[in-house]
Amino acid sequence: MDFKDMFQSKYRSILYSYLKESTEAALYQGQKFSRKAMEHQISPEEIINVHCTALKELFPDLPQEVFASCDFLLEVMMDYGLAYQEHQSLRDQQLEIRSEIEIAASVQDNLLETKIPQIDVLDIGAISIPAKQMNGDYYRFVQDKQLISIAVADVIGKGIPAALCMSMIKYAMDSLLESRVHPQHVLENLNRVVENNVDSSMFITMLYGIYDSYEHTFTYASAGHEPGFYYQSSKDTFSDILAKGLVLGVDPNASYHQYEKKVEPGDMIVLLSDGVTESRTEEGFIERSVITDFIRKYQHLPAQEMVENIYRDLERIQNFEIRDDFTLIILKRKV
Amino acid sequence: MNLLIDKYHNNVDTVVKIAGEIDAFTAPQLRDELLPLAEGKNQSIVISLKDVSYLDSTGLGVFVGLFKQLKKNEGELKLVDLSDRLKRLFEITGLSNIITIATN
Numbered sequence: 001m002d003f004k005d006m007f008q009s010k011y012r013s014i015l016y017s018y019l020k021e022s023t024e025a026a027l028y029q030g031q032k033f034s035r036k037a038m039e040h041q042i043s044p045e046e047i048i049n050v051h052c053t054a055l056k057e058l059f060p061d062l063p064q065e066v067f068a069s070c071d072f073l074l075e076v077m078m079d080y081g082l083a084y085q086e087h088q089s090l091r092d093q094q095l096e097i098r099s100e101i102e103i104a105a106s107v108q109d110n111l112l113e114t115k116i117p118q119i120d121v122l123d124i125g126a127i128s129i130p131a132k133q134m135n136g137d138y139y140r141f142v143q144d145k146q147l148i149s150i151a152v153a154d155v156i157g158k159g160i161p162a163a164l165c166m167s168m169i170k171y172a173m174d175s176l177l178e179s180r181v182h183p184q185h186v187l188e189n190l191n192r193v194v195e196n197n198v199d200s201s202m203f204i205t206m207l208y209g210i211y212d213s214y215e216h217t218f219t220y221a222s223a224g225h226e227p228g229f230y231y232q233s234s235k236d237t238f239s240d241i242l243a244k245g246l247v248l249g250v251d252p253n254a255s256y257h258q259y260e261k262k263v264e265p266g267d268m269i270v271l272l273s274d275g276v277t278e279s280r281t282e283e284g285f286i287e288r289s290v291i292t293d294f295i296r297k298y299q300h301l302p303a304q305e306m307v308e309n310i311y312r313d314l315e316r317i318q319n320f321e322i323r324d325d326f327t328l329i330i331l332k333r334k335v
Numbered sequence: 336m337n338l339l340i341d342k343y344h345n346n347v348d349t350v351v352k353i354a355g356e357i358d359a360f361t362a363p364q365l366r367d368e369l370l371p372l373a374e375g376k377n378q379s380i381v382i383s384l385k386d387v388s389y390l391d392s393t394g395l396g397v398f399v400g401l402f403k404q405l406k407k408n409e410g411e412l413k414l415v416d417l418s419d420r421l422k423r424l425f426e427i428t429g430l431s432n433i434i435t436i437a438t439n
Binding site: 202203224227245247274 | 366393396420428429
């Protein structure tokens with residue numbers, strides 16, 4: 001007996017026991033059968049065929065019209081059958097794509113991994129959460145003796161194209177020996193690389209700075225990046241880290257301004273991407289003061305705990321639906 | 336998440352009115368509608384963003400691409416009626432220094 005025959009006779013016996021005594025148990029048998037049928041990719045119209053054949057075998061004296069109606073039903077179900085097949089095939093394709101993205105995301109994680117420098121005069125915390133599977137935000141720390149370079153970047157767009165762009169930035173920076181190069185020149189260099197290599201509607205925002213842990217100065221330049229915050233401990237106030245500069249990738253001849261800040265004990269440097277400041281609640285976009293309020297709330301904690309708590313609070317006020325990649329970095333000069 | 340794009344030509348320029356949200360979903364539609372306008376030489380395009388309630392970086396990218404295309408063909412781009420929030424976005428990214436943003 002081949003599979004079809006087995007299938008047919010199994011269906012007939014389940015149907016028969018249900019008709020004899022309409023029990024829950026018999027219905028349950030039908031459910032199990034249906035699951036098995038889907039596993040074997042039996043189409044809807046094949047089920048109808050099996051049902052009608054079983055009817056013919058069990059009740060051969062039924063009016064001819066009943067069997068004729070079976071043929072009619074079969075015809076009507078053809079399109080459902082085709083739709084079902086297409087659905088199965090799309091589902092398979094989706095599973096394949098999903099597993100490729102997972103592999104890509106884990107390759108990206110490995111490539112872009114950056115260690116947070118451990119240095120006794122600074123407490124550094126960092127968090128970066130993608131909105132989808134691949135992160136279009138990037139941050140990077142490099143420690144070279146007393147110099148710590150920090151880069152925070154946001155590639156426009158989300159998902160795979162943004163992440164591929166980010167890998168390009170990482171490799172461009174690798175080849176620069178950054179800590180010997182002034183922030184404004186790092187950006188000028190990167191700008192040329194990006195402009196040469198991305199499509200005309202892509203660009204990248206970046207804030208790049210170097211913290212000198214002997215002099216306690218932070219020297220930085222920005223390419224159109226969302227302004228961070230500076231907390232001045234002596235005055236207990238927050239101010240915006242405003243630095244002017246054109247986003248990377250638009251004008252190959254762009255030049256960048258450099259700024260320097262003296263950092264006192266207790267001061268904090270807060271760097272972020274616009275996924276933080278563009279948070280939205282039902283009332284609309286949040287004010288920047290909402291973020292500084294959260295920073296104050298957790299100020300007494302170590303920097304890493306601060307960023308994790310602030311992320312959780314901002315996630316909560318958006319009903320756990322962050323729309324853009326979220327990156328937040330806090331550097332505290334220890335007292 | 337619908338985007339409404341209204342275009343008309345007068346003797347001098349092509350005027351475009353955009354309403355809705357410009358984000359990763361609607362940006363491709365915007366790009367498809369605007370880029371063809373930049374194809375000829377010396378095209379002048381004025382775009383009103385009065386009814387644009389949201390613009391993210393993908394949307395900015397459409398304007399950047401349009402600007403570059405126009406510049407290549409010696410054309411001009413002007414953006415008008417930006418809300419404070421949109422103005423800030425163009426200022427922070429430095430794009431307000433290269434794309435003409437009218438203040439009224």
